[in-house]
Amino acid sequence: MTLPTVEQLNRVFSLEADIYADTARDSGATGPALLVVFGAAFLEGVGDLGGGIAGFLRGVLELLVIWGVWVVVIQATAILVGERSNFAGLFRALGFAAAPFGLGLLENLPFLGGLFWLAKWVLVFSAFVIATRRVEESEALRALVTCGLALIAALLVAGPITNLFPG
Helix, strand or coil: CCCCCHHHHHHHHCCCHHHHHHHHHCHHHHHHHHHHHHHHHHHHHHHCHHHHHHHHHHHHHHHHHHHHHHHHHHHHHHHHCCCCCCHHHHHHHHHHHCHHHHHHHHCCCCCCHHHHHHHHHHHHHHHHHHHHHHHHCCCHHHHHHHHHHHHHHHHHHHHHHHCCCCC
16 A cells, blocks of 8 residues: 655645545545545544543544544435435545644644644635535535535534543
8 A cells, every 4th residue: 555645645735626636536546545534533643642542542533433424424415416426536535635634633732722723624624625526526515515514414423422432
């Protein structure tokens, strides 16, 4: 399995739309996309180490659940509204779009943590909207609404699951 390149990650953080189309078409990008998701989850967990091992596990699990549910709901929505469906491509593109979740490493810093938290969510949400729009070839408003509703669903599912880990 190849690692995601620095260039690919720079393109994600720059919100370059073509990175998502490129990864959606590249069947060899599945492994790197998964590494991005698990790497971001690991960084999120490290950022929550103030809560001990339970905090770490909660951070990792929370991100994985949110990402997984978010992807599935976006795909299901695309199917329900009759858009062209490409789950493998969407999976890869949204795997790369998860890279900004890695900013969770810094969100518990004193004074600046809130800014990192906000930057993380703005970048991730923007990346998901851009990726969904490119891969599903949908209109901007539809991608925005789809990603927003799917995120709400993901957060509702993640809450009870991650509350199993205090911290």
